[in-house]
Amino acid sequence: MRVARLTLPALLAALLLALAPGRASAAGLVYSGTGWKIATKDGIHSLSPKPYVFTFTDTASRTRLTPYAKAAATQLTSVTGTTFTVSTTIEVPPAEGSCPTEHHLILGVKYRPVGSKGMSHAWNCYTNRPGQPDYHAAWGGWAWIDSEYWSTSSWFSTNSTVNTARIKNAVSHEIGHLVGLDHPNKDLDGDGTVESYECAKTTGGYLPLMCSPHGGYTSSTNGGKFTSRDTPGLRQLVDNYGMG
Numbered sequence: 494m495r496v497a498r499l500t501l502p503a504l505l506a507a508l509l510l511a512l513a514p515g516r517a518s519a520a521g522l523v524y525s526g527t528g529w530k531i532a533t534k535d536g537i538h539s540l541s542p543k544p545y546v547f548t549f550t551d552t553a554s555r556t557r558l559t560p561y562a563k564a565a566a567t568q569l570t571s572v573t574g575t576t577f578t579v580s581t582t583i584e585v586p587p588a589e590g591s592c593p594t595e596h597h598l599i600l601g602v603k604y605r606p607v608g609s610k611g612m613s614h615a616w617n618c619y620t621n622r623p624g625q626p627d628y629h630a631a632w633g634g635w636a637w638i639d640s641e642y643w644s645t646s647s648w649f650s651t652n653s654t655v656n657t658a659r660i661k662n663a664v665s666h667e668i669g670h671l672v673g674l675d676h677p678n679k680d681l682d683g684d685g686t687v688e689s690y691e692c693a694k695t696t697g698g699y700l701p702l703m704c705s706p707h708g709g710y711t712s713s714t715n716g717g718k719f720t721s722r723d724t725p726g727l728r729q730l731v732d733n734y735g736m737g
C-alpha cells in the first residue's frame with residue numbers, strides 16, 4: 494500500500510529527530526547572539542570538526558607567539574570540541590587573495606602590517622561548497638600581529654598586568670577572526686551609528702574579546718581568553734556545521 498510505504502519513513506524520520514535533539518534543519522543555523530557574531534561577511538558560517546593547526550611565518554614570530562597560540566588553542570579546543578594544536582612549522586603566508594593549506598592558521602609578527610599604528614590584521618578563508626552555506630567552514634588563513642605592542646613596556650597601558658593581558662587579547666582577537674568570528678559591535682544606544690567599543694558586555698562588565706577595536710579581560714589569569722560573550726559564538730560555529 495502506497496500510504497503505508499510513505500508512513501514508515503516519516504515515523505523513522507520523527508524518531509531520528511527525537512534521538513538527536515541537538516541537530517537542526519537549515520532554520521537552525523544561527524549567526525549572531527548577544528555579544529557575538531559569525532563572520533558570514535567573510536563567507537564563514539561554521540567551524541569544521543576536523544583539527545586545525547597553528548604555524549608561523551618565521552622563527553622569531555614562532556618564538557614570540559607560541560605561548561599566545563598555545564593558550565588560544567587550549568581554550569578553542571575546550572570550547573568547540575574541535576582540536577587545535579600549535580606546531581613548530583614555518584611557512585610563508587600566501588599572497589593576499591589566496592589561501593593557505595587547509596586548516597592551517599599562520600601567525601606572524603610584523604611592523605604595522607596594514608600601515609596603521611597599532612593595527613593587526615587577519616586574512617581568513619572558507620571552504621566553498623556552493624549551495625551549502627552550513628558547510629562554509631573556516632578554512633584557515635593567516636594573521637599579522639603588529640610588532641609595536643612589544644616596542645615599549647606600556648603600549649596598551651602603564652599598568653603592566655593590563656598591558657600584558659591586552660597584548661594577549663590582541664593576538665587572540667585575530668585568531669578569533671581566523672576561526673570565523675566577526676566584530677559583534679551593534680548600535681546599542683540607538684543613535685544610528687555602530688561605534689567603536691559598542692558591544693554587549695559580560696556580566697562582569699568586560700567587552701567581548703571580539704569587540705572592535707579591542708576588548709577582553711584584563712587580569713593576569715584571564716587576559717587573552719575568549720570571554721563569556723564570545724564562547725557561545727564559538728560553540729555556534731561548530732553547531733552550524735552540516736546543519737543545512
Ligand SMILES: [Zn+2]
Pocket residue numbers: 666670676705
Ligand atoms: Zn577585529
